[in-house]
Amino acid sequence: xxxxxxxxxxxxxxxxxxxxxxxWETRVNLAACYRLVDHYDMSDLLGxxxxxxxxxxxxxxxxxxxxxxxxxxxASSLIKVDYDGNVLTETPFxxxxxxxxxxxxxxxxxxxxxxALHTHTRAGMAVSALKCGLLPMSQHSARFIDRTGYHxxxxxxxxxxxxxxxQRDLGDNLALILRNHGLLTCGYNIGHAFxxxxxxxxxxxxxxxxxxxxxxxxxxxxSVQESSKELFEKRRTAGGDLGWPGHLRRLDRMDxxxxx
Amino acid sequence: MSLKDxxxxxxxxxxxxxxxxxxxxxxxxxxxLTGxxxxxxxxxxxxxxxxxxxxxxxxxxxATxxxxxxxxxxxxEDPLELGxxxxxxxxxxxxxxxxxxxxxVMHTHTRAGIAVSSMECGLLPMTQHSMHFFNAISYHxxxxxxxxxxxxxxxQRDLGPVNMALMLKNHGLLTAGLSVSDAFxxxxxxxxxxxxxxxxxxxxxELHLVPEAVSAHTNNQFKNRGTELGDRGWPGHLRRLDKVDxxxAH
Numbered sequence: 318x319x320x321x322x323x324x325x326x327x328x329x330x331x332x333x334x335x336x337x338x339x340x341w342e343t344r345v346n347l348a349a350c351y352r353l354v355d356h357y358d359m360s361d362l363l364g365x366x367x368x369x370x371x372x373x374x375x376x377x378x379x380x381x382x383x384x385x386x387x388x389x390x391x392a393s394s395l396i397k398v399d400y401d402g403n404v405l406t407e408t409p410f411x412x413x414x415x416x417x418x419x420x421x422x423x424x425x426x427x428x429x430x431x432x433a434l435h436t437h438t439r440a441g442m443a444v445s446a447l448k449c450g451l452l453p454m455s456q457h458s459a460r461f462i463d464r465t466g467y468h469x470x471x472x473x474x475x476x477x478x479x480x481x482x483x484q485r486d487l488g489d490n491l492a493l494i495l496r497n498h499g500l501l502t503c504g505y506n507i508g509h510a511f512x513x514x515x516x517x518x519x520x521x522x523x524x525x526x527x528x529x530x531x532x533x534x535x536x537x538x539x540s541v542q543e544s545s546k547e548l549f550e551k552r553r554t555a556g557g558d559l560g561w562p563g564h565l566r567r568l569d570r571m572d573x574x575x576x577x
Numbered sequence: 578m579s580l581k582d583x584x585x586x587x588x589x590x591x592x593x594x595x596x597x598x599x600x601x602x603x604x605x606x607x608x609x610l611t612g613x614x615x616x617x618x619x620x621x622x623x624x625x626x627x628x629x630x631x632x633x634x635x636x637x638x639x640a641t642x643x644x645x646x647x648x649x650x651x652x653x654e655d656p657l658e659l660g661x662x663x664x665x666x667x668x669x670x671x672x673x674x675x676x677x678x679x680x681x682v683m684h685t686h687t688r689a690g691i692a693v694s695s696m697e698c699g700l701l702p703m704t705q706h707s708m709h710f711f712n713a714i715s716y717h718x719x720x721x722x723x724x725x726x727x728x729x730x731x732x733q734r735d736l737g738p739v740n741m742a743l744m745l746k747n748h749g750l751l752t753a754g755l756s757v758s759d760a761f762x763x764x765x766x767x768x769x770x771x772x773x774x775x776x777x778x779x780x781x782x783e784l785h786l787v788p789e790a791v792s793a794h795t796n797n798q799f800k801n802r803g804t805e806l807g808d809r810g811w812p813g814h815l816r817r818l819d820k821v822d823x824x825x826a827h
Contacts, residue, residue, distance in 0.1 A: 325812070326816070361769070362762075362765060362810055363806075363809060363810050363813070383809065384809055384810075384812070384813065385813060386813045386816075386817065388817075389813065389816070437704075437705070437706070437769070439769065439772045439773050439776055440776055442703075442704045442705075442706070442769075442773035442776075442777075443773050443774075443776035443777035443780070444777075445704075446703045446704060446773070446777045446784055446785055446786070447777060447780060447782045447783070447784065447785065448782065448783040448784065448785045449782050449783070470705065470787050470791060470795075471791060472708075472791055472794045472795040472798055473705070473795060473798045473799070475798070496785055497703060497704055497705060497785065497786070497787045498704065498705045499705070524780070525776045525777075525779065525780055528779075528780030528781060528782055529776075529779035529780055529781070531781060
């Protein structure tokens with residue numbers, strides 16, 4: 318078997334003592350986020366990725382080791398990388414190049430967000446391939462209407478020049494639909510990005526089912542959409558902040574090894 | 578003496594990997610009771626291959642219980658004396674006899690796979706996942722349960738000399754690989770392509786398909802990576818199985 322497959326999670330050593338307390342906390346939360354994406358059936362084998370900015374550092378972020386499944390990711394296994402692609406964590410695993418392109422684009426282009434989350438789910442890919450895009454047909458989708466960018470598919474994102482187009486298409490939104498490909502959210506913190514992807518995923522699922530029924534779909538009235546947007550803006554990260562400790566409690570009951 | 582001591586280390590490794598693939602199909606919800614089959618050529622013995630014992634569920638298959646038989650259908654090793662599925666023999670011997678480059682073949686009857694296999698449009702260039710198969714998937718008309726050995730020629734003709742995926746119309750999916758991990762990776766990609774296509778088309782909304790030039794470019798990107806993607810994912814698949822139930826490797 319090729320050399321790409323030789324790395325093993327057991328070869329990852331704890332780096333808790335080697336990083337700042339703030340970085341460790343971010344690593345634990347990001348590892349938890351990978352486990353939650355898997356738990357809520359939003360993972361896609363080794364594809365897709367979630368990133369978080371390293372607190373107190375200018376140009377660095379954390380990304381998954383390419384070869385570990387989302388339910389295996391630990392705080393120590395996450396790879397620190399800078400915007401030039403230099404790997405700053407000792408690791409037996411490779412970096413996913415497409416992941417680096419997409420996440421460095423978002424974090425470089427948007428100093429206000431600290432976490433980016435990308436999925437290839439069944440319903441997310443389906444909506445990403447619809448000309449109509451995401452419809453304002455549920456409370457879940459209301460928060461994203463007029464606040465979601467669309468990015469045309471260009472192939473596997475190994476071309477760093479795609480970063481400019483990703484930044485342009487994301488704009489100042491917190492969600493980006495990657496056409497013919499999948500979903501992306503970014504958040505002011507990790508819990509916020511997870512909360513948004515969960516809501517966007519459910520919005521896509523409901524849209525697929527609602528449209529599939531073949532009956533006329535009711536779209537939410539524009540004035541109601543507007544007032545919902547205001548409310549969501551006021552509450553900012555509230556949904557993510559409120560839910561996060563409970564997410565961690567759930568993971569702790571199932572398998573606390575994400576904290577290693 | 579256990580079978581492991583009787584066969585070459587390469588054959589044993591292939592048995593373990595193939596048994597793992599059966600278990601993984603179960604994990605990822607791609608089984609259909611005792612129907613469908615996965616096969617692998619025995620390393621160093623190009624005319625012999627391994628197939629599941631008919632009647633065992635995929636979650637029960639082990640490295641030892643796999644049947645070894647020749648491309649002509651002569652049974653060499655069948656420890657449980659269960660015999661092979663006749664249609665499975667037809668389909669898998671056809672592909673392995675017709676294509677010396679292929680070492681593993683996987684066939685499923687999934688909900689989304691059967692659905693797309695029954696659509697006149699076939700697989701659409703609709704997702705990144707489907708780019709693996711852009712201008713690289715063949716179609717085979719349904720002829721009834723594949724117990725007629727004459728169907729092998731048609732299967733070989735339809736698969737052709739290059740493609741690693743075959744949609745069996747009104748029936749299901751088939752992928753091939755240079756190795757077990759390669760075929761399994763392609764199967765997972767094809768399955769999810771079909772799931773997303775069913776969901777998108779079921780909305781009745783107008784589809785936004787990937788333009789031809791981008792599809793060709795992406796397919797080329799995947800081709801250039803050879804078996805890397807399958808290789809990279811395989812050890813983690815085995816770790817997952819080892820946690821759930823390591824008996825596949827017995």
